Amino acid sequence: MKKLLLGLSIATIATSSAFAETYHPECFVPAPGTSIIEKSAKEGPYKIAFVNGFAGNDWRIAAIQASKAWAARPENAANIEKFTVVSVGNDSSAQIAAIDNFIAAGYDAITFIAVNPTAFEPVIRRAERAGTVLVPFDNVLDSDKIVQINESQFALGKLKAQTVMDELGGTAKKILMVNGLPGNATDRDRRLGMMSVLEKVDGLDIVEVVGNWDTGTSQKVVADALATHGQFDAVVSQHGSAGTINALQAANHPIVPMGVDGENGVRMLMADLKIPGVSAAQAPAMSAVALEAAVSLLQGHSLPQTVYLPIPQVKSKNLQAGVNYFPDLPKSFNTGTGFPSCFKPFSPQELLGQSIDNT
Secondary structure, three states: OOOOOOOOOOOOOOOHHHHOOOOOOOOOOEOOOOOEEEOOOOOOOEEEEEEEOOOOOHHHHHHHHHHHHHHHOHHHHOOEEEEEEEEOOOOHHHHHHHHHHHHHOOOOEEEEOOOOOOOOHHHHHHHHHHOOEEEEEOOOOOOOOOOEEEEOHHHHHHHHHHHHHHHOOOOOOEEEEEEOOOOOHHHHHHHHHHHHHHOOOOOOEEEEEEOOOOHHHHHHHHHHHHHHHOOOOEEEEOOOHHHHHHHHHHOOOOOOOEEEOOEHHHHHHHHHHOOOEEEEOOOOOHHHHHHHHHHHHHOOOEEEOEEEEOOOEEEHHHOOEOOOEOOOOOOOOEOOOOOOOOOOOOOHHHHHOOOOOOO
16 A cells, blocks of 8 residues: 655545555545545654534533543553643634644644534644644544544434434434534534434424534423424424433323433433433544544554544444443433544543543
8 A cells, every 4th residue: 555654744544445454444444435645654752732613512521521530540651741622612713723722832733522523724724834633523524634533424314313213213203403513513413413304204394403412402492392393293302402302201191102212311212211212422432432543643643534433322222231222321321422433441430530620
């Protein structure tokens, strides 16, 4: 396989045989049509930062805890001189400024959850000139110049919508769609995945609300939707689904098929209320996979430019206490604790023992 190694230049090779030679292919699975990126190896240990944006929900808290749990494992700590976590809110300029500060401070790699998908081309160029590896995950960028870690957000949205339509036998009159944080690529792509199924249903009225991936916000906007629109045949929710279920219960809404997230409390409610449908998650432990990718690139390994991790999911009929949900753990605990194809999943104790503060 021919590779280009010009300082931190990008090697792009798009043949299927090439991907067999990328590093740890059982973990870093290429998205369809993606290329390969490789950097020149740099001697460690490394200074690495995680620049989170929005920090106002349990998923982001879990992502921070997973990143710290990964950095604390001895096999990873040996490669890290310094690991820093900051959360900067929903302002893309603040996030870019934080990334620039870490570049100027000589950090070797920076992972981040992008506030929006389009504003980062200049900072990508600055990072490349400085020799800093950037690895966004979850909310990724509209860019093919850096390695990005994600699940297929389109597939995640499609899975939820297809599951509820299968439960309904393919027909419905009115469905509620609880979307995420506006302006993010993740919200956009999940919605497109849901719409790819729902827009094909004849005569379907789709009511959309903005839940911001937050339990409290979702509960409020769903309550308002129920007061305005009455009953729904099914619900698809990106995240914050416990709030969605609570609003339905408070309104004495009949049990209907739902496509929901993977928080522990959501699965507890699905099991207790016998809600048909699927719990499918964007696992916050992908923050750790992004760190694994950053170190791999710094060590000179080649990776797919866009990595698609498997979607953790369970149908409601297959929910089992102590197996895929945990009644003794906090409701906010996210059941997406890791990706076995990448490294040993974190135990609840590993995750819950980590602080959520900036470090």
